Amino acid sequence: MKAILKNIKFSFLPYHLKFKFDAGTSRGVLKEKTTFFVKAFENEIPQIIGWGEAAPLPKLSLDDLPDFEFFLKDYCNQLSGIDLRKSEEEILNWVSGVIPERFPSIRFAFETALLDLLHGGKKKIFDNPFFDQNEPIPINGLIWMGNKNFMLEQIDKKLEEGYNCIKMKIGALDFEQECSLLEYIRARFSKDEIILRVDANGAFDPKSAMEKLEILSRFDLHSIEQPIRQGQIQVMASLCRSTPLPIALDEELIGVNGEEGKRNLLETVLPQFIILKPTLVGGLQSCMEWISIAESLEIGWWITSALESNIGLNAISQFTSTFSVTMPQGLGTGQLYQNNLDSPLTIKEGQIYYEKEKGWGELLNGFTN
Template sequence: MDIQPFSLPLSSPLSTADGTIESRRGFLVRTEIDGVAGVGEAAPLPGWTESYDACQAALCGVEKPKQALEDNVFDDTPAARHAVSLAVADAAARRAGVPLYRRLGAGERVESVPVNATVGDGSPSATAEAVADAAAAGFPAAKVKVGNRSLDADIERIEAVRQRYPDIELRVDANGAWEFETAREAVESLSALGVAVLEQPLPAEALDNHRRLRGHGIDIALDEGLLRHGVDAAIAAEAADCLVCKPMALGGVDIARSAAERARADGWDVIVTTTIDGVVARAAAVHLAASVPDVRPCGLATGGRLASDVGPDAAPVSDGTAAVPQGKGNIPPL
């Protein structure tokens, strides 16, 4: 197995709770399964996955990729598992002569998947302007980040958007920033403004309180909560209406696909997102979304956040959709 490190500068720094990210570092993994080559990507992101050093150590310890997956050696290193499992799946799809999304379970050809725009924190006018840009670019939905300001200030931002664009699907992502009483007030206000989805309003551990927020005119989505508890526990707790699947953080497109199937079987919607990955992992997430029937607009329009990439964009975004690669495997060989 060949391991190649990379570092991709962001087009502009990204502020997070864990600090400012200026680049995405990771590894391309190349392997050969039954005489067919496959490529995977690990892009660890502290707070969501293991550290860069832990990822590297896990990858360097792999001698037989398929055996490592069967032996479950990646319990604490989801980004490393993502890379190895994707390389194996890519090789299997190439050997079968089908695109990865067909290998993941799609029954028919899928040309594209809908994607949402993501709008960061900003003033009411800046937020409205960003959503205006998204609407003009053809995005069917916009996700607005909230939780860094008071609830009243965030509601003012959403009101400014609604005054300008009454029809675009709006989602709000709090990244677990609120306590229950604030979240309950937010549900009432955001529902009145026609917000479709409230993502991770409470900290990840609060499954029961997420359940208490449901049924009030706005879908509750789990992101960090899925990573903390797993899909079976989340569904058993009836904690949400929608599951946010990040393949890199979950440990691979195969695990994310299983989670999506489990969620859909229980009547939940599914949204696939990236962790600002390189083209190999980003395209794999597009294949995953393409394998989910009637998937909602997904958080896959993240390639523009990178100033450079490990290869050409294999799943370009245009008019609010991401093109699904149709060749063998995940993407054309790099």
């Protein structure tokens, strides 16, 4: 077997994902989003294709830019024709060297397309038990913002489906109503039966944040994500020192680059957890760096998708499976879209599986550009 991927070509396909419902966050409501499938193949073997996905999040990603498609096309053109050794390390190092940190979703797309190509274009990204042995990954059930009845319906559905970890987005409803929803769950299930997480997406005012954390702590929460808006480092550090419940940094990690920058942030804030979204924080190699630094500081972590299609979700799930995770991860977003790609990704009783016999849908087979 040859040791080099030769004369690799890149191209991309835009695709419009449509939500099954209005997906509410503290930054607004999402009804649809555009994602981009990146294709990698060797010029002499065009039938073997690696796929990646660039899916910048509106109003959040560094590379959520009006001319994003221009930049993606430019990278596909200028990077086509390269040769790479058949090595995960070589691929990840090369991508980090040629695509700057200000394009995190493009980095992630090229990393995963090349890793898929490395493994024969089978949607396999790493040697991992998720893909190879159908080993499941525990995940949380996500409750989207909306009116109280809509959120209650979601809660009941997730509990019926067998999730033992529920994550609820807060910050859009009246705070008392949100607390009543948490109380509704806790009246039925103790913290030993159901793990509860909340995600404020930076919605709390710094002046009232501690008071709200005190109130929320009554519900035996596992953690709260990003209670205040990112960029208020000293305020966040103070909250993490005094908080009555664990705080997880999420948006705070966006735009923090290089090992020194990452270490400085974590050493300053010392959160209880960090949440890693490869699309937002610079791809897989960047996530590995975050994990290494966090573990050296005894900071917990988990991995979350960022509204990618099943192409990106598959890659993130396989990446997650290369670690020994027991804590529920945030990998349930594949169910959000009415026109997602058919895939082997399956969710049962709060766990995600890769069931190879199901196969992938036909959309990408027709992409020949």
